[in-house]
Every structure is written in C-alpha cells, then in structure tokens.
Amino acid sequence: MRGFGKYYRKTWEERLAILRDTFYLDDNDIAEIEHVSGNGEIGDTMVENFITQFEIPEGLGLNYVVNGKEYLVPMVTEEPSVIAAASNGARLVKAGGGFNAEVKSRLMLGQIVIENITDVDELVRKIKADQEHLLKVANDAHPSIVRRGGGARWLRTRILANDLLSVDLAVDVQEAMGANMLNTMLEAVANEIQCTYHQDVLMSIMSNYATESLVTTKARIPVSELAKENISGEEVALKIQQASRLAQLDPYRATTNNKGIMNGVDAVTIASGNDWRAIEAGSHAYAARDGQYKGLSQWYFEDGILIGELTLPLPVGSVGGSIKIVPLVKINHKLFKAKDAKELSMIIASVGLGQNLAALYALVTDGIQRGHMRLQLKSLAVSVGAKQDEISKLVNLLEKNKKRDSASARELLEKLRREEL
Structure with missing residues (x-):
C-alpha cells in the first residue's frame, strides 16, 4: 500500500496525512483521532506505527472487602453492566464478611525446549545432576533480581516426545x-545447555501457564x-449450587461461566497495566487442567451458607512495563492501595468471584437480560445521537414502548425533541 513504507519512521503528523489521503478521511475523522491521541510520545514508546489512543471507559468496582481490608477497584471495560454486576456481587459477599484470599506461591515459569535428542533419558539424568550449576547460570544472567531477594528457584524436566524435552525454570521475579527478566535467564541457560551437552535448542521462552502463581479466593x-x-x-443458594455443578459437567456452559469471571478479571488487569491476554490464556488452560474444560469457580450450599471458591493463575506485577510509563495506570495503583503484587492478585481474583456470583444470581432469579437491559438501552440511545440530557428520557421512552432497535430509538428521539421545542 503506497505511503506506508517505513511508516514507523514518519512523524505523527505525516502518518495522519497518509491516512487522510489514502483512505479519504475527512476533517472530522482526523479531528477525532487528534482529540483522543493523548500523549503521542507514550504511544510511540508502547506500540509501533502509533496513530492514536483507543478509549475504553474506566469505572470503580465498589464494596470489595478482601482479607478484612476494603478496596476501591479501578476497572476498564466497554461492556455494559460489568462494573455494576461486580459491585453487586461484592455487596452480597461483604454481608458475609468479605473475601478471604491467599497466594500459595508466586513464581514465573519458562521453558527451554531441546530437540533432536538421541537419548532423552540420559539427557534428563545429566540435567538433574547439574541443576545447581544451571540455576547459578540463570541467576548470573540477572544479578539485580538476586540482590532484591528473587532469582531462579528450581528447574525440572518434562519429556514431551522421544526427541523433545522441556527444561522448565521457575523464577521469583519479586x-x-x-x-523480560525470565527470558534473559532462559537464554543464558539454553546457551549453557548447547555448549555443555551439545544439544539443539528449539526455543527458550516464558510460559503464560503460570501454575506456580496460583491465587485462591473464597466467599461465604x-x-x-x-x-x-x-x-x-x-x-x-441451591440453584447457584446447581448452576456451578453444570459448569463442571458441560464445557458449553463452562465457557460462558468463565467468560463472566474474566469480565471482572480482565477489567481490573487492564486498569493495573498488566497483560490481560496472558491472564486469559493461563486461566483457560487452567480450566482444562484435568483434560476437560470446566468452570473455574465452584459454589456449594452448606449449613445455611452459600460458599464460593475460585483459583486462578495470576502472575501480575506491581512495577515495570506500562505501569511505570502510563499516567492513568500510576493513578490506578494509588487507588488500589495494594502494597505488593500478591495483594493486587488477590484483589483481581476476588473481583472474578464477585462477578461470577452476580451473574449466577441474575441467571437463577430474574434472568441475565433484566440487569443488562437498561445499560444496553443507554448505549443504544448514545448510538442514535442522544445528548447527555436526553439519554435518560429516551431510555424511559424505549422501556415504556418496549422498543430495543435503532430505528425505533431514532423515531422516539425525534419525537422527544419535537415535543420539547
């Protein structure tokens, strides 16, 4: 496509000019791109071929009490009702004393995959015998993390096929x-394996299946x-218990159940500046850890109490990445008031369980649509051009007339405006 050669080297103004000329964007289009572009320097730092910022609303999840401490929870999402549902679920849990959460360990995992192996059992024996040396090689590749109390903790081998071996490295990244830290350490160990054992390394890369960074949260x-x-x-309570059982038995239901959990988890993860795609991938892998995809949460009724539990792999950080360069992310961390990454992960898991409770509660009582509908109608009103002072009035008219389509919304908006003139 003409004009896009070495696009990343062009100035921001030149990039917009190419878009204007190539795709016939008008002045309003360019003005909107410029209006939401924010700090162009930050955008250029974070992504290649930057043109603008893509805005998603941020709100606050309320009523979250985790391990006796109350939190305001920044949440970033474009989906109507997510924050309202999360806050409502947390309100129900708060009545029972709030969430109780724990982090059993917080280690990141990476793997060095060796290929073209002639005697995999012999190679495993050698690596196990040399593991202390290999751990030292890993730590020497990143001494600053060792000085801060972290570093490589253990390694293991997994035979994937007769000619493929994964050497897994677990690192405390503080x-x-x-x-980046883990990948640096992995490459150092991979180089040592190549030189010492004369083996072919296929790849060295961190894994997003963070089974050594599990967080469990419970509610009563x-x-x-x-x-x-x-x-x-x-x-x-009995219906929620049955709905939970359904998600353990049926992957079709489990997928939607877990999507609801991730509505909350993703929204908080994005607000915290962490990699929500990694959290999604790891969570869904964890849901299938027994060979069948199942619901991540479990609810059961016992002695007059509804009890819920959720365990997720949540290898989030409180420093580094976009956390240190995006101003709004810095502000969000002030709002979280989490002293460290472990505390942040417990908040995120608790929002996931609160979101799940709200969804199940709606499903087994009113049905999911009743809670969603007014927020969806607000979005519909905005999409047909309703101004701020017209939105509530138009939503009321849509509800009164039982209309939910764009044509009816435009017609009712025109009627509203004629009657007010």
Missing part, C-alpha cells in the same frame, strides 16, 4: 511482571442475603 454468603421477591434465599 514485584515485576518478569517476562448467608442465605438471608440471597432472598429475592418470591424466591427464598435457600432456593437461590
């Missing part, structure tokens, strides 16, 4: 997300808090 809700209109709290 407060960082740790990808008295059934008295679950009663709704003509449904008793005990009946609601």
Whole structure:
C-alpha cells in the first residue's frame, strides 16, 4: 500500500496525512483521532506505527472487602453492566464478611525446549545432576533480581516426545511482571545447555501457564442475603449450587461461566497495566487442567451458607512495563492501595468471584437480560445521537414502548425533541 513504507519512521503528523489521503478521511475523522491521541510520545514508546489512543471507559468496582481490608477497584471495560454486576456481587459477599484470599506461591515459569535428542533419558539424568550449576547460570544472567531477594528457584524436566524435552525454570521475579527478566535467564541457560551437552535448542521462552502463581479466593454468603421477591434465599443458594455443578459437567456452559469471571478479571488487569491476554490464556488452560474444560469457580450450599471458591493463575506485577510509563495506570495503583503484587492478585481474583456470583444470581432469579437491559438501552440511545440530557428520557421512552432497535430509538428521539421545542 503506497505511503506506508517505513511508516514507523514518519512523524505523527505525516502518518495522519497518509491516512487522510489514502483512505479519504475527512476533517472530522482526523479531528477525532487528534482529540483522543493523548500523549503521542507514550504511544510511540508502547506500540509501533502509533496513530492514536483507543478509549475504553474506566469505572470503580465498589464494596470489595478482601482479607478484612476494603478496596476501591479501578476497572476498564466497554461492556455494559460489568462494573455494576461486580459491585453487586461484592455487596452480597461483604454481608458475609468479605473475601478471604491467599497466594500459595508466586513464581514465573519458562521453558527451554531441546530437540533432536538421541537419548532423552540420559539427557534428563545429566540435567538433574547439574541443576545447581544451571540455576547459578540463570541467576548470573540477572544479578539485580538476586540482590532484591528473587532469582531462579528450581528447574525440572518434562519429556514431551522421544526427541523433545522441556527444561522448565521457575523464577521469583519479586514485584515485576518478569517476562523480560525470565527470558534473559532462559537464554543464558539454553546457551549453557548447547555448549555443555551439545544439544539443539528449539526455543527458550516464558510460559503464560503460570501454575506456580496460583491465587485462591473464597466467599461465604448467608442465605438471608440471597432472598429475592418470591424466591427464598435457600432456593437461590441451591440453584447457584446447581448452576456451578453444570459448569463442571458441560464445557458449553463452562465457557460462558468463565467468560463472566474474566469480565471482572480482565477489567481490573487492564486498569493495573498488566497483560490481560496472558491472564486469559493461563486461566483457560487452567480450566482444562484435568483434560476437560470446566468452570473455574465452584459454589456449594452448606449449613445455611452459600460458599464460593475460585483459583486462578495470576502472575501480575506491581512495577515495570506500562505501569511505570502510563499516567492513568500510576493513578490506578494509588487507588488500589495494594502494597505488593500478591495483594493486587488477590484483589483481581476476588473481583472474578464477585462477578461470577452476580451473574449466577441474575441467571437463577430474574434472568441475565433484566440487569443488562437498561445499560444496553443507554448505549443504544448514545448510538442514535442522544445528548447527555436526553439519554435518560429516551431510555424511559424505549422501556415504556418496549422498543430495543435503532430505528425505533431514532423515531422516539425525534419525537422527544419535537415535543420539547
């Protein structure tokens, strides 16, 4: 495509000019791109071929009490009702004392994959015998993390095929997300393996399946808090228990159940400046760890209490990456008031469980649409051109007339404006 050669070397103004000329963008299009572009220097630092910032709304999840401490939780999402649902789920859990969360360990995993092996059992024996030396090689590649109390902790071997071996390295990355650090250490160990054992290394790369960074959060809700209109709290609790069981049995339901959990997890992860795609991939892999994809959460009813539990791999950081360069992410960390990455991960997991509770509660009582609908109608009103002071009025008209399509919304908006003139 003409004009896009070495696009990244061009100035921001030149990039926009090429877009204007090649795709016939008008003045309004260019003005909108310029309006939301923000700090171009930050954008150029983070991505190649930068043109603008893509805005997604940020709000606050409320009512979150984790291990006795109350939090405001920044959440970034474009989906209506996510933050409202997360806050409502947390309100129910708060009535039972809040979430109890723990981090059993926080190690990042990487793998060195060796190929073309003639005697895999003999190679495994050699690597196990030399593991202390290989750990030292890893630590020598990144001494600063060792000085801060982190570093390589252990390695293991996994035979993937007769000619393929994975050497897994576990590293304490302290407060960082740790990808670059871990990859540096892996490459050092890979080079040592090549030179010492004369083996071919296929690749050295961190893994996003963070099974050594598991976070568990639990909730206990008295059934008295679950009663709704003509449904008793005990009946609601039993239905949530059955819905949870369904997600363990049926991967079709499990996928949607887990998507709801990730609605909350992703929103907080994005707000914290962490890699939400890595968290998504690791969480879904963890959901299939037993050979069948299952719901990540489990709920059961016992002695008048609805009990929920969620375990997720959450290798998030509190320093590094976009955390140190994006101003809004820095502000969000002030709002989180988490003293370290472990505390942040416990907040994220608790939002996932709160989001799940809200979704299941809606599904087994009113149905999911009732809670979503008004927010969806607000989005519809905005999409047809309603101004700020017209949105609520138009939503009320849409609800009164039981209309949910764009044509009806435009018609009702025109009617609203005519009657106010």
